Amino acid sequence: MRISELTTPALLVERDLLDANLATMSAALPGPRLRPHVKAHKTTALARRQQASGHSGFTCATVRECEVMAAAGLGADLLLANEVLDARRLGSLVADGARVTTAVDSPETVAAAAGGGVREVLVDVNVGLNRCGCPPERAGELAAAARSAGLEVRGVMGYEGHLQLVSDPEERKRRTGEAMALLQAAAADVGGEVVSAGGTGTYRDNIWATEIQAGSYALMDTAYDAVGHPFGQALSVLGTVVSVSAGHAVADVGLKALGMDHGLPSIDGAQVRRCADEHTTFVRDEPVRVGERVRVLPAHVDPTVALHERMHLVDGDTVLETWPVDMRGW
Numbered sequence: 016m017r018i019s020e021l022t023t024p025a026l027l028v029e030r031d032l033l034d035a036n037l038a039t040m041s042a043a044l045p046g047p048r049l050r051p052h053v054k055a056h057k058t059t060a061l062a063r064r065q066q067a068s069g070h071s072g073f074t075c076a077t078v079r080e081c082e083v084m085a086a087a088g089l090g091a092d093l094l095l096a097n098e099v100l101d102a103r104r105l106g107s108l109v110a111d112g113a114r115v116t117t118a119v120d121s122p123e124t125v126a127a128a129a130g131g132g133v134r135e136v137l138v139d140v141n142v143g144l145n146r147c148g149c150p151p152e153r154a155g156e157l158a159a160a161a162r163s164a165g166l167e168v169r170g171v172m173g174y175e176g177h178l179q180l181v182s183d184p185e186e187r188k189r190r191t192g193e194a195m196a197l198l199q200a201a202a203a204d205v206g207g208e209v210v211s212a213g214g215t216g217t218y219r220d221n222i223w224a225t226e227i228q229a230g231s232y233a234l235m236d237t238a239y240d241a242v243g244h245p246f247g248q249a250l251s252v253l254g255t256v257v258s259v260s261a262g263h264a265v266a267d268v269g270l271k272a273l274g275m276d277h278g279l280p281s282i283d284g285a286q287v288r289r290c291a292d293e294h295t296t297f298v299r300d301e302p303v304r305v306g307e308r309v310r311v312l313p314a315h316v317d318p319t320v321a322l323h324e325r326m327h328l329v330d331g332d333t334v335l336e337t338w339p340v341d342m343r344g345w
């Protein structure tokens with residue numbers, strides 16, 4: 016199949032760039048040093064490629080991601096790096112043979128894990144993102160509560176998400192060190208082997224975590240690209256120009272096909288003016304014709320992928336494979 020035969024908007028993944036991204040990351044963080052975060056791509060076919068690159072433990076953000084990973088035979092060591100108050104579906108996965116560890120940051124999430132049949136947890140620590148995670152000084156008592164509830168505490172996690180897009184490398188490294196000092200203090204109180212943290216933005220800076228939870232590196236987005244990492248923009252949304260006016264052109268890729276929380280998408284050689292529900296309006300010095308195909312580069316990979324039912328692995332104009340985005344939903 017040729018790209019020209021695809022219905023638009025359509026998610027495209029450049030095979031060569033994807034493979035290069037996976038190889039670059041695996042060289043930097045081989046085997047268990049990387050616990051790829053599947054929320055960035057929500058696609059078991061892609062997770063299987065990450066497994067083939069040497070990584071057998073994965074990070075998930077939702078219960079459904081854990082379920083689909085386990086059903087695909089990728090459940091050897093899943094970390095739900097998120098809090099859940101109903102862990103029964105996770106407990107069912109454990110009963111069926113998957114290894115599932117979940118994050119806890121409160122007595123309630125400890126009770127949910129124990130009551131739901133999960134056996135292993137990480138204590139989630141707030142290292143400055145101010146999202147989930149207990150205060151570092153509370154981690155030890157939470158670990159004790161988890162052990163009293165019969166849970167095995169594998170260690171800690173603490174995601175420094177507020178530092179991922181810091182563009183100055185020196186500042187990013189320094190602040191990552193400060194965040195990880197908080198996590199290491201908590202780890203000393205908690206015990207266990209695992210110190211799980213990090214993302215695509217800090218994968219080189221974070222030398223303190225035992226494993227890095229990076230996800231975006233595989234497909235990439237323009238927000239991360241602007242920071243200057245050695246990963247190529249493998250993901251784009253293919254669109255069709257549906258209207259051309261004197262001062263602008265319009266492609267059929269809008270808010271319903273793009274995650275917009277990191278800003279407007281880009282089109283090589285053009286300036287994107289705005290996005291509406293079904294439209295991206297852009298200007299280009301070169302003439303644009305109605306029916307022309309354009310590649311729209313999203314600013315944020317995760318919410319973009321979650322809007323699509325499938326992604327197409329492409330090489331030039333050829334569609335090599337079509338993968339269901341099978342971890343969508345909750």
Ligand SMILES: Cc1ncc(COP(=O)(O)O)c(C=O)c1O
Nearest residue numbers: 096174213214215228229230231
């Ligand atoms: C808990 C957690 N870990 C790691 C990441 C890193 O992901 P990425 O590499 O896509 O920035 C995220 C992203 O939001 C996250 O929420």
